Amino acid sequence: METAADAVADIPSGATLAVGGFGLCGIPAVLIQALLEHGAADLAVVSNNCGTDDWGLGPLLHGRRVRRVTGSYVGENKEFARQYLGGELEVELTPQGTLAERMRAGGSGIPAFYTATGVGTQVADGGLPWKYDAEGRVALASPAKEVRSFDGRDYVLEESLVADFGLVRAWKGDRHGNLVFRASARNFNPLAAMCSRITIAEVEELVEPGELDPDLIHTPGIHVQRVLALTEEQAAQKQIEKRTVR
Template sequence: MNKVTDAREAVADIRDGASLAVGGFGLCGIPMDLIDAIADRGVHGLRVVSNNCGVDGWGLGVLLDAGRIARMTSSYMGEHAEFGRRFRSGELEVELVPQGTLAERLRAGGAGIPAFYTPVGAGTDLASGGIPLRHAPDGSVAAHAPAREVRVIDGAEVVLERAITCDFGLVHAAVADTVGNLVFHSSARNFNPLCAMAGRITIAEAESIVPSGTLDPDHIHLPGIFVQRVVRARATTPKRVERRAVTAP
């Protein structure tokens, strides 16, 4: 059951309006080769779930700059100027979610749990439906994110958060075997396993691909049952650093 293919073939069935769970955190662990392959396809109206949207001209910023993304579900807008501009102008719908809640919604989707209660966001605009979801071209709020169901459990107010599943999961791994078992390197093991679990069809790009049976089972971070396609990452794709910090001698 060899799942290895090339990037172009792996994304060939991603259509207009598809939902994508995309791994990575900042610029770490981003499936850049798969993003480039999707950009080459020219699909539009994508609904993307990812911790952030890359930066201008890199990561998911490539798809955003080209106007391919219609909706982002993220926890961080950060220093991405185009992301903020498109949201404020009404060109992009954005659902902002606390980072831990976003991670748990993806994990729940992969585990088959439809929803869960959390105290995070209780008593805030997140619970009451006061967070802007979409702006009008003049900058006014055109739609708010829906209010959450609120309950009291053991004396604490909690909000209901629904699980996230997507048509496709796109992830970047350090090592994959031919049946899709994955090993992630250091902090690239952030949202990547969760996005892989949440995708109905998951595509993993890997820096190294080894024969099935080569990996020590105790070293596998994500079993191949969650992965349908494996692509070898290009060695020429640079690993960007979002903000370099050095210590003076």
């Protein structure tokens, strides 16, 4: 893709997005900014968290573009918490490992799976507040899920996740969509790429097909439909969620 605007131009309002990243590490910031400028609204986002107030998915929240979030962590985003508690945003909080497996299963053609995580809690029994009303009352709660016993232990049935579009960021990539992530920036990016019908990858370094060692490719091009090469300035623009000094 020539520009980030071109890459996200056909994402409509109401779409479901799977977005890579963990905190501010490995987030597709350039594509997110382009989506903000594009104007799509009423979005349902699947992401571990929503960044901070002014970086990552935070600007989309501030712009009232997000209707629903499926994630595992609110993090440092005060606007995320305010919208959720104020009844402006629907939030499905999911155990982090379960969220990762729901995304992986969606990309593998597995409709659902059983896990022991959440058995005996509201995750399985239902009643988790998904949305509040303006007075702080629960307007929408999670439903109860099927629980089944295997070898004397209970497991809860979790459904997989499939998104309309996926936004990911890679360290290196080629024009076929093969991607390599660097260290912990891999995080949820391969999963977001897998579970999306159309995946858009922004890459810090674009190489020609054949230059990547096949054994080092984390996400094969079969999962990626669009590639955007970042400029040096865009690739270097990164933030730290919480800086700790001694």
